Amino acid sequence: NAGVTQTPKFRILKIGQSMTLQCTQDMNHNYMYWYRQDPGMGLKLIYYSVGAGITDKGEVPNGYNVSRSTTEDFPLRLELAAPSQTSVYFCASSSLSYGQFFGPGTRLTVL
Amino acid sequence: KQEVTQIPAALSVPEGENLVLNCSFTDSAIYNLQWFRQDPGKGLTSLLLIQSSQREQTSGRLNASLDKSSGRSTLYIAASQPGDSATYLCAGQRRNAGNMLTFGGGTRLMVKP
Numbered sequence: 001n002a003g004v005t006q007t008p009k010f011r012i013l014k015i016g017q018s019m020t021l022q023c024t025q026d027m028n029h030n031y032m033y034w035y036r037q038d039p040g041m042g043l044k045l046i047y048y049s050v051g052a053g054i055t056d057k058g059e060v061p062n063g064y065n066v067s068r069s070t071t072e073d074f075p076l077r078l079e080l081a082a083p084s085q086t087s088v089y090f091c092a093s094s095s096l097s098y099g100q101f102f103g104p105g106t107r108l109t110v111l
Numbered sequence: 112k113q114e115v116t117q118i119p120a121a122l123s124v125p126e127g128e129n130l131v132l133n134c135s136f137t138d139s140a141i142y143n144l145q146w147f148r149q150d151p152g153k154g155l156t157s158l159l160l161i162q163s164s165q166r167e168q169t170s171g172r173l174n175a176s177l178d179k180s181s182g183r184s185t186l187y188i189a190a191s192q193p194g195d196s197a198t199y200l201c202a203g204q205r206r207n208a209g210n211m212l213t214f215g216g217g218t219r220l221m222v223k224p
Contacts, residue, residue, distance in 0.1 A: 031209060031210055033209075033211065033212075041216065042200065042214040042215060042216045042217060043155075043200075043202075043212075043214045044214075045211055045212075048209040048211055049209075050209050056209060058211065090154060090155065092155075094210055096210065097162075098157075098160060099143065099145040099157055099160035099204070100145065100157070100202075100204075100212055101157060102147075102154045102155040102156075102157075103154060104153070104154040105153075105154045
């Protein structure tokens with residue numbers, strides 16, 4: 001199993017540009033999550049999904065959108081990137097028995 | 112608002128010491144507690160998951176305990192090694208709202224040779 005994979009690893013955006021962060025898991029988990037981690041800070045939940053076709057907002061959803069058309073994929077869309085969205089983004093999937101598993105992260109800089 | 116607090120924020124110890132990292136939470140809806148390790152510039156690696164029916168979990172030199180009545184969890188690291196240097200994060204999981212995790216701010220551990 002590859003676990004949770006994320007692409008790209010790094011990205012630099014200009015203010016106002018858009019992009020999609022990709023996340024795929026091969027563990028057949030129903031629950032998936034997107035977090036952001038700012039330097040020296042803990043993780044904050046952006047959006048989550050409890051299954052294909054079902055998504056909901058987390059703690060810091062403004063400026064982001066998600067979709068969940070399959071169990072495996074949970075892309076995060078940034079529209080009109082702003083410097084405040086400079087962060088490291090982590091995707092995770094969850095099993096009730098084994099907890100959450102995280103991807104390697106995407107480091108995003110908005111200039 | 113749910114809060115998860117980790118004390119200390121940073122810790123430096125000589126190699127070989129046994130040490131305890133603390134995690135406290137105020138949300139009574141937290142039923143599972145998960146500990147992670149994060150190396151600089153890397154993702155999170157799950158260390159231990161303590162489910163609501165358990166009081167502790169062990170993996171190698173690591174032992175984590177959970178006391179829901181007092182809202183506390185501890186991560187015990189035995190015979191620390193320089194390779195243990197990393198940031199350790201605890202996170203409480205709530206049964207509602209998608210089983211999401213609420214993270215503490217982390218303890219940055221440095222083990223000196």
